[in-house]
Amino acid sequence: MLPWWFWVLLWTVLVLAALLLAVLAGFRLFRRGMAVLGSASDAADHISGEFAKPGTVVNYEPVGRRYPHGTEATHGDPEKIAKKRLKGKAERIEARRVKRVARRSDRGQAQNMRDVKLF
Numbered sequence: 001m002l003p004w005w006f007w008v009l010l011w012t013v014l015v016l017a018a019l020l021l022a023v024l025a026g027f028r029l030f031r032r033g034m035a036v037l038g039s040a041s042d043a044a045d046h047i048s049g050e051f052a053k054p055g056t057v058v059n060y061e062p063v064g065r066r067y068p069h070g071t072e073a074t075h076g077d078p079e080k081i082a083k084k085r086l087k088g089k090a091e092r093i094e095a096r097r098v099k100r101v102a103r104r105s106d107r108g109q110a111q112n113m114r115d116v117k118l119f
Helices: 004-051 071-075 078-107
Strands: none
Touching: none
16 A cells, blocks of 8 residues: 555645646647637738728629518509519529529539529
8 A cells, every 4th residue: 555645745746737738738838729810810801901092992782672662562463563573583593593504504514404494
């Protein structure tokens, strides 16, 4: 059987080693976190510098409503509203199909037969 002071010494060394390991890991984590924040700050400065250049303002044209809304939707003729909604839905589906065909063509991918309207 080992003497009692050995066990006290052993546990003291183990606890101190665990504390040292935790402090070193925390310090390393803190340094890496500060490095990440520094690089994020540099990236934000770069991005804001690009947006601050003169002549980068883009004027977008207003988007028209594709479906009835507001009072027109609640008090309008239900048949006209349904036709307008279905027309807008068909236009959106067709626009997505055209974009999909163009994207696959640009990438050199095979086209879906229904997208190119072969069937």
